[in-house]
Amino acid sequence: MKALHIITGLGVGGAEQQLRLLLRHLPAQCDVVALTNPGPVAEGLTADGVRVTHLGMGGNRDLGVLPRLIEVIRSGRYDLVHTHLYRACLYGRIAARLAGVEAVVATEHSIGETRLEGRPLNAGVRALYLAGERLGRATVAVSPTVAERLRHWGVPEQRIRVIPNGIDASRFRFDEARRKEARAFHGLPENAFVVGGVGRLAPGKRFDLLVQALGLLPLDVRLLLVGGGPEEETLRRTARDLGLAERVVLTGERPYQPDPGDKAPGLVSLLSAMDVLASPSPEESFGLAVVEALAAGLPVLYTSCPAVEDLPPDAAPGARRVTGGAGAYAREVLRLRAAGPGERTVPEVVRRYDIACTARQLMDLYTAAVSGSAPDVSGSTSEVGSS
Secondary structure, rough: OEEEEEOOOOOOHHHHHHHHHOOOOOOOOEEEEEOOHHHHHHHHHHOOOOEEOOOOOOOOOOOOOOHHHHHHHHHHOOOEEEEEOOOHHHHHHHHHHHHOOOEEEEEEEEEEOEEOEEEEOHHHOOOOOOOOOOOOOOOOOOHHHHHHHHOOOOOOHHHHEEOOOOEEEHOOOOHHHHHHHHHHHHHOOOEEEEEEOOOOOOOOOOOOHHHHHHOOOOOOOOOOOOOOOOOOOHHHHHHHHHOOOHHEEEOEEOOOOOOOOOOOOOHHHHHHHHHEEEEEOOOOOOHHHHHHHHHHOOEEEEEOOOOOOOOHHHOOEEEEEEEEHHHHHHHHHHHHHOOOOOOOOOHHHHHEEEEHHHHHHHHHHHHHHHHHHOOOOOOOOOOOOOO
16 A cells, blocks of 8 residues: 655654654555655654655645645555645645545644644634545544544544554653763753653643743752743743743753764653653643653653543553642642652553554554545544553
8 A cells, every 4th residue: 555644744743753653663655745844853754764755835825735735646646645734634635636536534633622733723724624624534533532522523423533642662761871861961960850841832832831830849840841832932031030040941842862963862861851741731632742751651740631531540640630820730749759759660551552553553544445435433432542
């Protein structure tokens, strides 16, 4: 089977990194098109032997990208087109149908209760989304929570398939040597209690709440934020205004593992450097950073994480939901700090989200889409975390 993946961009983000990991496990010939911003993940995919095409799209309304995308699909003679993220899903579905490919699958990575990839979920966005969705054969929800949101929007039940994000858990295993190296690189004392945050530095992630919480915590507590985005300078300014600049480290976007010439630690090493991961975002579609942190044996504080909430409570005993603001997060950090370092044990929830299982479920969906049969949704919710 020959498949084309179309994604809005290939910067260091959850959906982009998930795509690269997935292609390592899919038993299909796959190429990738990035509409804009090829970024570091494009370089990684190329290093993996995946052909990546960048279309140089100028903005959401750059209709000139459509004929270029149609030509890529036609010339590639693909059996199936798989789209990722809102802009790519809209343009990709249209282009695939105009190019004569009827087997079109989309993954919904980032739909929240009130926002879609940062866009307010108004009537216009919803109408455009539903119009494009009808051009595909199936929409993949990365969690039962997302599936319910799609149903609420009006996507027919029979078109929704729950296939969760997956991780390669072994790569996140805690490593004491990496912990020391990462802390030394960023000037974090060995005896500091490090609160970490991972994700795009955008308003919806509420990382400013963690900066505010830091001001309520003892001087040995530090904040390590991994990611890039429009809020980076605002977060730095907030830290300066609160007199916390020396206790906050912002690493910028970091790949899982850096290239040989890149001396800065990657995400895997940075997770080892943390003592707890905090995820204060109120709207998540899955919560990939939380699952990766759990794979590193970290305790986790979160506000929204379907990957944990959609499973039984005993699947992730190290994860605790926090409601409230900076004070609530500060109290939970103090509790963990007082308890001292625990065993870096990996909970059951991590095994349930194995990337190989995700790839198998997706290939089953591909086969059904290419054959023209409807996706099997009879056990879609119960499949989450199956192994």
